[in-house]
Amino acid sequence: MARLYRFAVSSAIFWQSLASASPEPCLNGLCQFTRNKLASRTVASELGPQLSANCNVYGPDDTEFGSCTARYDPFFTPKIQMVVQPATEEDVPKIVEYANTNGIPFLAMARRHGMTSTLSEFDGMQIDMSLLDKIEIQPDGKSVVLGGGVFAKNIMEKLWNAGYVTASGSTSCVGLLGPALGGGRGRLEGYYGVVSDSFLKLNVVLANGTAITVSDTEHPDLFWAMKGAGHNFGVVTSLEMKIYPRGVDTWYYKTYIWTQDKLEAVFEASNNFHNDGNHAGHHLKEMAFNMGSYTIIPDISETEGVIFWSFVYRGSKEEAQPYLDAFDAIEAVSTEDGNVPYPEIPGVSGTGMNSALCDYGLNHVHYPAGLKVWNVTTQRQIYDLYNEKIAEYPEFQRTTVNMEDYSHEGVNAIDPDTSAYPWRDRGLLSFIAVTYDPNPSLDEAAIAWAKETRDLWNAGAPDLLPSTYVNYAHGDESTESMYGYEPWRLEKLRGLKAQYDPDNLFSYYNPIIPNLNPRSTHEENFQGRNIGAKSRGRGQ
Template identity: 25%
Template sequence: MTSTHIDAAAVTDLHAGFAGDVIQPDDPGYDEARTLFNAMIDRRPALIAQCASDDDVARAVRTGRDLGLEIAVRGGGHGVAGTALSDGGLVVDLRRLNAITVDPEAGTVRVGGGATMALMDRATEPYGMIAMGGRVSTTGVGGFTLGGGSGWLERKYGLACDNLLEVEVVTAAGEKVRATAEENPDLFWALHGGGGNFGVATSFTFRLHELATVTLAFLLWPPEAGPEIAAAYRDTMADAPDELGGAALYLTPPPEEFVPEEMVGKLAFATLLIYAGTGADADAALAPMMQLGHTGGVVLEMPYADMQCMFDDPPGLRNYWSAEYLHGCPDEALAAFTVRAREMVVPSPSLHTLIPGGGAMASSGSDYPIPWRNAPWVVHPLALWEDEADDERAIAWVHNVRAAVKPWSTGAVYLNFIGDEGRGRVEAGLGARNHQRLADVKTRYDPGNLFHLNHNIRPN
């Protein structure tokens, strides 16, 4: 924690010419402004700068630096690690920087650094286009993209950062710079997986893809069917077209029309199949799993933007996540995955997921610092629970899942999927050679490590 004593004159200077709002602990709305998605995070910043322009961001960064305050950057506030807040520090809150401009002729979209997936999806929807998104609509576009950007349709369209054309950034010096493949290419490279280490990203420009409607099949089985169905899912995805994404997972089904009454609130096994498109090709892709006698579920053709809202994590819960990327998924790995489902905190919204890779995500020829993109599978346990008394049990479950599948782990990891698991995990996740190159970029743009509340890459 840094000092919470703030010079009144410095705060007055920050207010002067500031288009947004500056909130302090005694101001109305302070508690709402500091609330994050993960209810485990309870920190009290000294200042929350709700920026309304790039100039506001630059002013806030310079103020925090000059006052010696720890700086946190908040986009969507969805990150499980809770790094969008700092005790006694200054929060650069980007949520008002959420303007979105679609250029249908160019096939691009410019997205403000504080926008969520929901805003981006709804902005592109009228044009029958999508930007490569994540798995829930409440995720912030900024942090999602800077970490690489893994989503339901990555097998078809690649990662979000593969579709990134331009980023506007405010550096630790409070300067505004533009990063593209031609302009500041070292920074542009680092922003593909290196996270928020290099500055505050105030806008992104993405390539769009033509897609309006997807086909979704969410199929349920009793938990004892999990091992058999998981193996069938693995085999199905080995030959699946790139248009097909999704996951196999254990969960606690909520009361919905498509959930049999006897399955509500109890552990179940499910497969989620999402096809980029509709019609005969979609039906053929879903057919292998549709023929396995599911107990409950639903099959829908629906707008992409609606689908992206279907699996939104409920707010106000305690969260702890992690992941292991696997070089293969033999029967032994599947057995380890399914056995750990018995330890989940049930009933709860927790998810125990097995997600396929491959397709465009793996075939990209880029040298971006994303070694996990080549893994054919990822095991991603997400513990979500209400009662603080369950903290130890929920966290232990996540660690036990990782340990169970560790023999098949590549060591690389999508850092957006994990909390604070130590410096070694960050270095391993990015790859040793990438990490050194990222440290060189960090030294150029943030030599004092001002932006260290992230999966931190230290300057040389």
């Protein structure tokens, strides 16, 4: 470890010589100069005196480097040369300025759950935001100030214990901002909209190192962009967002496991539940979220997937029961139910800290599709394909095909033109995660299966243009499918990009403008997948 204060250099002679040796800033990504291979000790000695005492710099030889760079999904891995951990918000602009001056690409991360292929185009400095973890409920009880490195579990627990909730993603271990900058789907969206709809203001460091505040009254156009396309514009060091009274003391949950012969009945009941895509007239705000998957449960069968489904209701069993009667009528292998406080809901519904969704180190090859109604015929085709591929590739036995159905009242209540998040009309979010131990010989088959599944979903909804929830994107989807087909949306985003990041330094997470920066391309990281060139050409 290179603790920065250990390397603070006070000699005026040293700093004079360093200043004379420093190159001109490399802001356009096309200059030849880079110090990207600097040793962490060198970075600490040069950068350290400018930063607060508790910052850290780690290089590949430091024992902490592995834990700071370990990823939930190593299939598409950014190449990290060094890790810098800011200890205060004021450190971040200085880190960005240092990276720019030395021609070093930078990428801010908190929990390292990003799964898109475009991350593989990165080669440079990771800004690890995990030390920026403050959670400060404001005196008026209407908002909370959060550090840029906070994650869902800590927020849910602290707010709940104080009598509040706020919008966050559905998985406990994932950071707040990663999903939120792409809109952010979650269990409370039926009440409060997607996560970014609860933003009040963001403190953002721009590509040139300038720190600004964005809100409805300060840089409002950028605030609009940060709510759905925020990964393209800056590093969020902290934010203020709305909080709400927590309401009932416990939420009701019920999980079902069905065999495949019940598939048609399950999806017909689900379509009836949300009235074939029209949520009006149903008590769905309280039935906050239901999620299903095709999965292998070895105790039931090692060769044939089962249908796992979970419902969560903000209230009592008695209140929820009328909405579950149709599902109770479908004979299940097993069911489980109960009432628990809201922060425990992820754990009992398959998205908690101890769930497979929070295990690091396995490949998860994703492709998503946004829908309005389940096509029952398509769901059967996808299930049959699942069993076929598990039989052909036993190594893929941990794969899940996932179907998420969110309460949508709060999302629909917000004017879609007020944020960059484009998919308020898609209440159903589906994705496949082909899951296996890293093995390059299986990669081509994993991608082909995932893509075929996505294509079946889209073919089963011929009246819809394909949509991609940006946080679930594989990375080779069209820009329009991620950020919207309405021409004005991309025109506005590209205009803001030219204003706030003209050199496209924020171009590694499903970018609005493809990354054409040769210094950050490392084709060897694609392990022969033949994806790199396609990713960089996306959207053109």
